[in-house]
Amino acid sequence: MRFASPGPPVTAADPLAALGPYFAVRTGPAPPPGFRPLPELYDGRGPLAARIAEVGRVLGTGEARVAASTAHLGLAARLWSVALGAAVATGRVADLAGAWFALPPQGPFDLWVPGGGGAPATAEVLERTVWDGQLVPLAAAVRAVAPLAPGLLAGNAASALVGAARQLGSVPQLRLPAAALARELLAGPALAGTGAATAPGGPLGFRRASCCLYYRVPSGGLCGDCVFTRPPGR
Secondary structure (H helix, E strand, O other): OOOOOOOOOOEOOHHHHHHOOOOEOEOOOOOOOOOEEHHHHHOOOOHHHHHHHHHHHHHOOOOHHHHHHHHHHHHHHHHHHHHHHHHHHHOEEOOHHHOEEEOOOOOOOEEEOOOOOOEEOOHHHHHHHHHHHHHHHHHHHHHHHOOOOHHHHHHHHHHHHHHHHHHHOOOHHHHHHHHHHHHHHHHOOOOOOOEEEOOOOOOOOEEEOOOOOHHHOOOOOOOOOOOOOOOOOO
16 A cells, blocks of 8 residues: 655655655654654554555455555554664664654655654664564554454564565675664564564564464455465354
């Protein structure tokens, strides 16, 4: 799912410009008109509920859990992409605590982040910034809309992280640092147990220990990192 961004965004760093809208951010002296503080995204009664409903409509599913999981995975991918991209490209972690957003019905949400660099990039800072600061409240908000298991949402977060790292790997100078940070985060306290990553020394791969439920979409199937090897019976 994609959307047309209202005007060319400013990216976190030049090497990320070609990687697509999940990595693009806006900067400047103030958020653009129509943007809202990022914590407002985690109000399940507001834009998040509308986003989940629209995802369900587009997927053609009447199962709220399937729509909520798919929407969550996309939002988590956006947050990891911005933070991990800035970390490996600039050595700093984007200041998501001060970020503002605009959420279209589909596609990655538009994001404005304050300038000034951010904290030095380490796995601990990334975990605190993305997992503690954003994904924990996001998961709580999603579960207020649909009864998803915490382990499923943690698996979504891990899958989104690996997807961001693999996309960053298409830029040669970012491949190794992105994979190294992703592996360190997957072994950390927040994401431990969500799945198994391939060993260092080769391409980053991941097999999660849970399923995002996408196989239940009418035209869906199994994701490349799914715990299942074939769709289970309904």
